[in-house]
Amino acid sequence: MNGTRVAVLGAGIVGAACARELALAGFAVTVVDRGGPAAATTSHGEGNVLVSDKGPGPELRLAQLSRALWPEVLGAVAERSARGAEAVAAVEWEPKGGIVVATTATGASELSRFAARQREAGVRAEVLDAQTLAEAEPHVTRDHTAALHYPDDAQVQPAGAAVALLTDALTAGAALRTGCEVLGAVTRGGRLTGIRTSAGLLEADLFVNAAGPWSGELAARLGAPVDVRPRRGDILVTTPLPPMVFHKVYDADYVGAVGSSAEDLQTSAVVESTRAGSVLLGSSRRRAGFDDRLRPEVLSAIAVKALRLFPGLAEVPVMRAYGGFRPYVPDHLPVIGPDPRLPGLWHGTGHEGAGIGLSLGTALLLRNLMLGRPTDIDARAFRVDRPAVLGAEASTANDETA
Known part of the structure; x- marks a missing residue:
């Protein structure tokens, strides 16, 4: 060949x-x-x-x-190559792990069942009690019913x-x-x-x-x-902050939104920091063709759910929002x-x-x-x-x- x-x-x-x-x-x-x-x-x-x-x-x-x-x-x-080494520096590879938080009894039960099935498939999913969650994410809500740590989650630019x-x-x-x-x-x-x-x-x-x-x-x-087909997603970006989010943190609803085929708006809280200090707030999914307009009601729904996970973000300015299209298959x-x-x-x-x-x-x-x-x-x-x-x-x- x-x-x-x-x-x-x-x-x-x-x-x-x-x-x-x-x-x-x-x-x-x-x-x-x-x-x-x-x-x-x-x-x-x-x-x-x-x-x-x-x-x-x-x-x-x-x-x-x-x-x-x-x-x-x-x-x-x-x-x-030296050129490759320089390019890799811009990747910002961070194997920082993820934390999934449930805030309802139903969410906790579903998260526990989901994680049990994942473990059978070789995924590391570690239960966090209230103290270990607070140590891992000091600013996350204390009003939660379950939390899991996924050490293999990572992030790149x-x-x-x-x-x-x-x-x-x-x-x-x-x-x-x-x-x-x-x-x-x-x-x-x-x-x-x-x-x-x-x-x-x-x-x-x-x-x-x-x-x-x-x-x-x-x-x-x-x-x-x-x-x-295109499926639209939008993200809010805060002004740079002192370190306050140390993992990718999202609520237990996120998995359901990812797997949904609904055409209407699906939102869940996803919060993570960047090396520049800004915090990214997501996420949304909606079928809107290639309409690239930002919708205030979508951005508002994202913010509301993000604040349930991190109430301390309420006074933090959002400096911009952006969206993009994802390749969706039924x-x-x-x-x-x-x-x-x-x-x-x-x-x-x-x-x-x-x-x-x-x-x-x-x-x-x-x-x-x-x-x-x-x-x-x-x-x-x-x-x-x-x-x-x-x-x-x-x-x-x-x-x-x-």
Whole structure:
């Protein structure tokens, strides 16, 4: 396979991770993006690398694989070149752990059952009593019914992480084309052999759809629609503060919001600090197409729930708010692998809000599938030809966005 030409369509963190793995494996990689590296969904995330919010199943196994890869990959990037070492410094890797807090009796019961199932799947989830919670997070609410510590949760600066991975891909020989929008497909004998772009024709042997929330529209332009839709999320950012939040802290409702398929607004409290001192307040999920307007009622709902976890934030100024789109799939599983309808087309998308954390495992999985090698985890759950991805809604959704 050495020298096989691969075009990675999307320069967000999933595209960057895939480009890196493929370039290191000897593929001739070109990364294409209509904007710039990490300029869209990746730069509008919180940088979560989580196992705490995933129940037993394929996504958790992918999360565990990715979590194990993060320190290994960052170390390799830093060692490969001085440029890589500089890029890794901007990743701000923090294996600080997560704490999940329940504030109702029902929430405590559900959290306990959820954690028991996770432990059976190899997740470390440690019960915190009132004293140990207060020691770990002195400013968190004392009005709680249960708390769990997940020591394997981590955080990165998402744009910095994507740039570090892309830097390593370029060091390994990949090329980058920005300001290059995909317009359509060129096929020969039923196989995808090229793409028409705003900058001209690009030919390759394989193409990876890593366009995040725009993957559905991109796939439709190539003639193989998938049901990947945008799901909006918003975040509040406080002014810089003295250290007051030491883990990623969220309420027990967060897991339910992540797994919900509801179209209306879903909110839960997620509070975490950054190295710059600001505190990020989330989270929300709503299906609003590509409407990028900030909604005051959404920001208000986020603030109300955050204050239930950290009442001391009530007097802290919010200096800005931002939002972004996540690639949502109806069955809440990523889409990873070859498209049987259009030989030459591959997908690495559909991670919704977990793309940062799952990027490295996705890239390794995709590389091994392309090379015909055994995969570290079973990839069948992520296959393209499953009902949630190729259902009747796929063509309708993509007709509306194309």
